[in-house]
Amino acid sequence: MADLLDDLNLTSEEQMFREEVREFLAENMTDELRRASHFTMWALSEFEYGKRWQKILHQRGWGAVHWPKEYGGAGWTRMQKMIWHIECIQAETPSVMSMGRDLCAPCIMKFGTEEQKAFFLPRILSGEDWWAQGFSEPGVGSDLRALQMRAESDGDEFVLNGSKIWTSFADHANRIFCLVRSGSGPKKHDGISFLLVDMDSPGIEVHPITTIAGDPEFCQVFFNDVRVSKSRLLGKENEGWDVVRHLLAYEHGGGGGRSVSLFGRYNWLREVATLESDGAGGRLIDDVDFGRQLAEMRIELEAVSFASDELSKRARAGEPPSRVSELLAIRSRLVSQKMTELAMRAVGRYGIPLQQGARKVIPEVDPIGPEHVLKPMPFYLGQRAGTIAGGTDEIHHNNVARHVLGL
Amino acid sequence: MDFVLTDEQKMFGESLNKFFQSEYAFADRQETIQAGNGFSPELWRSLADLGVLALPFDPAYGGFGGTAVDNYIAFEAMGRALAAEPALSTLVLAGTLLNQASNQAQKEELIPAIVAGELIVGVGFYEPQGRFNLNNCATTAVKSQGHYLISGTKSVVYAADTADKFVISARTTGDPLHEEGISLFFVDADAYGLTRKSYPTVDGFMASELYFDEVCVPTTSLTGEVDKGLPLIEEAVDAAIVASCAEAVGNMSALIERTLEHCKTREAFGQPISSFQVIQHRLVDMTVACEHAAAITMRAAKLFDSGENERSAAAAAAKVQVNKEAEFVGPNAVQLHGAMGMTEELDVGHYFKRLVVLGSSFGDTHYSVRRYMNKAGL
Numbered sequence: 001m002a003d004l005l006d007d008l009n010l011t012s013e014e015q016m017f018r019e020e021v022r023e024f025l026a027e028n029m030t031d032e033l034r035r036a037s038h039f040t041m042w043a044l045s046e047f048e049y050g051k052r053w054q055k056i057l058h059q060r061g062w063g064a065v066h067w068p069k070e071y072g073g074a075g076w077t078r079m080q081k082m083i084w085h086i087e088c089i090q091a092e093t094p095s096v097m098s099m100g101r102d103l104c105a106p107c108i109m110k111f112g113t114e115e116q117k118a119f120f121l122p123r124i125l126s127g128e129d130w131w132a133q134g135f136s137e138p139g140v141g142s143d144l145r146a147l148q149m150r151a152e153s154d155g156d157e158f159v160l161n162g163s164k165i166w167t168s169f170a171d172h173a174n175r176i177f178c179l180v181r182s183g184s185g186p187k188k189h190d191g192i193s194f195l196l197v198d199m200d201s202p203g204i205e206v207h208p209i210t211t212i213a214g215d216p217e218f219c220q221v222f223f224n225d226v227r228v229s230k231s232r233l234l235g236k237e238n239e240g241w242d243v244v245r246h247l248l249a250y251e252h253g254g255g256g257g258r259s260v261s262l263f264g265r266y267n268w269l270r271e272v273a274t275l276e277s278d279g280a281g282g283r284l285i286d287d288v289d290f291g292r293q294l295a296e297m298r299i300e301l302e303a304v305s306f307a308s309d310e311l312s313k314r315a316r317a318g319e320p321p322s323r324v325s326e327l328l329a330i331r332s333r334l335v336s337q338k339m340t341e342l343a344m345r346a347v348g349r350y351g352i353p354l355q356q357g358a359r360k361v362i363p364e365v366d367p368i369g370p371e372h373v374l375k376p377m378p379f380y381l382g383q384r385a386g387t388i389a390g391g392t393d394e395i396h397h398n399n400v401a402r403h404v405l406g407l
Numbered sequence: 408m409d410f411v412l413t414d415e416q417k418m419f420g421e422s423l424n425k426f427f428q429s430e431y432a433f434a435d436r437q438e439t440i441q442a443g444n445g446f447s448p449e450l451w452r453s454l455a456d457l458g459v460l461a462l463p464f465d466p467a468y469g470g471f472g473g474t475a476v477d478n479y480i481a482f483e484a485m486g487r488a489l490a491a492e493p494a495l496s497t498l499v500l501a502g503t504l505l506n507q508a509s510n511q512a513q514k515e516e517l518i519p520a521i522v523a524g525e526l527i528v529g530v531g532f533y534e535p536q537g538r539f540n541l542n543n544c545a546t547t548a549v550k551s552q553g554h555y556l557i558s559g560t561k562s563v564v565y566a567a568d569t570a571d572k573f574v575i576s577a578r579t580t581g582d583p584l585h586e587e588g589i590s591l592f593f594v595d596a597d598a599y600g601l602t603r604k605s606y607p608t609v610d611g612f613m614a615s616e617l618y619f620d621e622v623c624v625p626t627t628s629l630t631g632e633v634d635k636g637l638p639l640i641e642e643a644v645d646a647a648i649v650a651s652c653a654e655a656v657g658n659m660s661a662l663i664e665r666t667l668e669h670c671k672t673r674e675a676f677g678q679p680i681s682s683f684q685v686i687q688h689r690l691v692d693m694t695v696a697c698e699h700a701a702a703i704t705m706r707a708a709k710l711f712d713s714g715e716n717e718r719s720a721a722a723a724a725a726k727v728q729v730n731k732e733a734e735f736v737g738p739n740a741v742q743l744h745g746a747m748g749m750t751e752e753l754d755v756g757h758y759f760k761r762l763v764v765l766g767s768s769f770g771d772t773h774y775s776v777r778r779y780m781n782k783a784g785l
């Protein structure tokens with residue numbers, strides 16, 4: 001990781017900035033926050049700790065560093081953001097529940113009314129509001145345009161009926177952005193509206209769902225005659241798909257940051273192999289076969305990293321990520337999953353005990369085996385979502401075929 | 408695929424599959440697991456009634472004298488049903504030792520009890536520092552005045568929380584990595600000085616760490632020749648590899664069945680997702696994978712009695728190939744189910760997890776490739 005930054009040829013101002021970031025992280029990162037980050041099995045850390053971290057970031061003025069300055073963003077250069085990102089990964093900062101900050105906020109900035117911007121954006125920044133993403137439904141995932149949840153117009157209100165599912169952390173959210181069917185038209189996405197809904201509205205019920213990694217990662221959210229003011233429309237009535245397009249570009253994109261995370265993951269994998277025995281008195285990391293696999297992994301990573309860095313250097317600030325990044329992400333997701341598989345195999349039989357209690361931020365029981373065996377198995381299982389959530393691997397292939405290859 | 412089996416074997420397999428289909432629902436399995444018993448005593452009794460518990464044992468002690476092929480049939484059926492029962496340890500690992508190593512008194516005492524469903528045996532061959540190496544045995548058994556004192560740790564021992572007895576490896580002479588000098592002992596679960604730390608496993612079983620602190624056992628609890636335990640352990644583990652690979656084949660067949668069904672009924676873009684060619688080809692590749700997992704495992708079952716090296720090479724080959732196929736079938740079954748495949752509610756994730764765990768049981772791919780090269784003389 002350290003060499004990653006050295007490669008970047010920082011100017012002396014950038015060096016100073018880096019020192020500032022490091023100081024901030026050293027002062028504010030606690031063992032608990034680090035542990036919350038370490039044991040993040042899919043995308044979001046244990047909510048309480050993400051929340052705590054967001055407060056700390058906000059106090060420093062770094063609550064949403066990517067936002068434009070006028071809304072409270074940090075106003076950093078691309079390089080500063082890169083430094084920030086690398087240092088955060090190195091310091092293992094928690095993954096904050098990000099659907100408000102990273103998905104909803106850019107849409108509010110582009111499509112929101114002045115009132116909406118003034119009301120919602122500061123609350124996201126401060127960690128007062130936590131947004132869930134209400135897109136998928138029981139019958140509808142990849143084919144989002146076919147969504148069914150009804151919004152009947154009733155004066156200046158909508159009445160919502162139906163349900164959303166796989167809604168990450170909805171049990172912690174106080175707001176949810178929902179795609180609803182409010183009308184119809186010749187195209188499937190005609191008649192979809194984008195609504196900003198309060199989770200405490202009468203008629204909403206939330207049922208957590210446990211993943212194969214053992215975490216209550218997402219929920220089903222039921223809507224029964226839920227009334228929402230039309231002032232909560234984002235964009236125009238029945239033209240919510242325009243907003244979705246904007247949002248999906250952010251969700252599917254990812255850009256240059258991803259490869260930095262991959263290096264973080266690689267370092268962790270190495271560390272696991274360093275701590276793990278080879279079964280004959282040595283360390284697994286010194287095993288010839290394992291070492292070769294690790295080296296091959298590293299090479300894949302260099303390719304992924306170089307490709308995405310080049311792409312992000314070409315990107316212009318403020319623009320949604322390009323379609324090519326969707327192409328690159330197909331590979332980076334795969335590499336990312338492969339590393340979790342290697343780590344899972346590295347810990348061998350000690351991946352077998354179910355250790356949910358031991359990997360809590362405040363552990364409920366002692367670990368079975370050494371501490372480093374706690375993460376790889378649930379992480380491997382949880383990261384299977386990497387090729388499902390945020391668009392499946394197959395759908396990304398379809399998109400690249402259409403938009404990049406012109407098929 | 409239809410292998411060359413006797414009519415009797417075919418009927419046995421069919422009746423087991425029928426039994427599980429009608430008597431062992433996924434919901435019941437999950438309830439049993441939630442209750443924390445580690446297995447279902449009722450199901451275990453039914454397995455006794457069906458003769459599964461008698462399968463590998465010598466008819467002289469109430470067994471059926473079944474072969475590795477018969478084991479294959481039983482374990483494939485259990486894999487299909489995702490049965491979370493202590494069959495691998497009691498019937499295959501302990502069973503092989505009882506058949507091959509134990510004296511008449513031990514056989515008379517233990518086999519009929521197992522056959523009747525009254526005795527569960529946990530097996531401790533592996534240790535925390537040893538990864539998959541069976542000769543990495545730091546647990547010691549020191550002889551003193553008509554008994555042995557056993558000290559050491561055994562890791563991730565399945566069914567240990569409900570076991571009445573254990574059979575474990577312990578070093579009677581030599582350094583911790585020596586191949587010579589390992590002996591096998593039966594130890595009562597309630598022996599003084601033996602503590603177990605039990606926990607649920609990722610695949611829905613219960614397992615334990617076993618801590619032996621100068622546990623005193625009579626010399627009669629030694630099974631097999633003193634210092635000559637390793638070849639016996641290897642045979643037991645080979646048998647477990649074949650049985651667990653058959654179980655994995657059962658897991659994969661069930662996963663493919665469910666995934667096929669799901670793809671035919673789940674609609675996206677106005678059509679069943681099974682109409683997309685990428686899905687069709689994936690399902691075909693999953694089926695190809697499963698058939699070859701079945702083939703290499705049946706091969707190992709049929710070669711089981713053909714001499715030590717050939718047996719072990721065939722078992723190691725099965726292990727390597729089945730791991731590879733399972734690494735394709737398991738994740739893709741989840742993938743084609745979308746988010747639903749990621750949930751604890753659906754059986755698919757549980758089949759997947761069992762496959763993942765089997766991939767790290769009795770050797771991972773690395774270890775097994777080396778073992779194959781060694782045993783096949785490559």
Ligand SMILES: Cc1cc2nc3c(=O)[nH]c(=O)nc-3n(C[C@H](O)[C@H](O)[C@H](O)COP(=O)(O)OP(=O)(O)OC[C@H]3O[C@@H](n4cnc5c(N)ncnc54)[C@H](O)[C@@H]3O)c2cc1C
Nearest residue numbers: 133135136141142166167168385389392394742743745746
């Ligand atoms: C951990 C996790 C968190 C999530 N969080 C959220 C959230 O916060 N909010 C939210 O709205 N959703 C969330 N989701 C849902 C996610 O967006 C959907 O799972 C995803 O869009 C896929 O939909 P699906 O699960 O219904 O799968 P389906 O669409 O049913 O797909 C099933 C299979 O069919 C394949 N398939 C479908 N169409 C095609 C095609 N045309 N060609 C080839 N193959 C095809 C898919 O690739 C997949 O393999 C989350 C999912 C996960 C796993």
Ligand SMILES: Cc1cc2nc3c(=O)[nH]c(=O)nc-3n(C[C@H](O)[C@H](O)[C@H](O)COP(=O)(O)OP(=O)(O)OC[C@H]3O[C@@H](n4cnc5c(N)ncnc54)[C@H](O)[C@@H]3O)c2cc1C
Nearest residue numbers: 397398401407681682683684685686687688689690691692
């Ligand atoms: C060494 C050799 C010997 C041969 N000998 C004979 C012979 O003795 N007699 C004879 O009659 N022919 C022979 N062939 C020809 C052979 O049968 C054809 O090459 C074959 O049928 C494919 O046809 P094609 O080459 O026109 O490819 P195409 O049919 O044009 O296919 C091109 C590509 O598209 C793919 N494709 C086509 N349709 C689909 C689909 N529906 N879904 C997905 N993918 C698809 C194919 O898989 C292929 O990758 C021989 C070919 C070779 C290479």
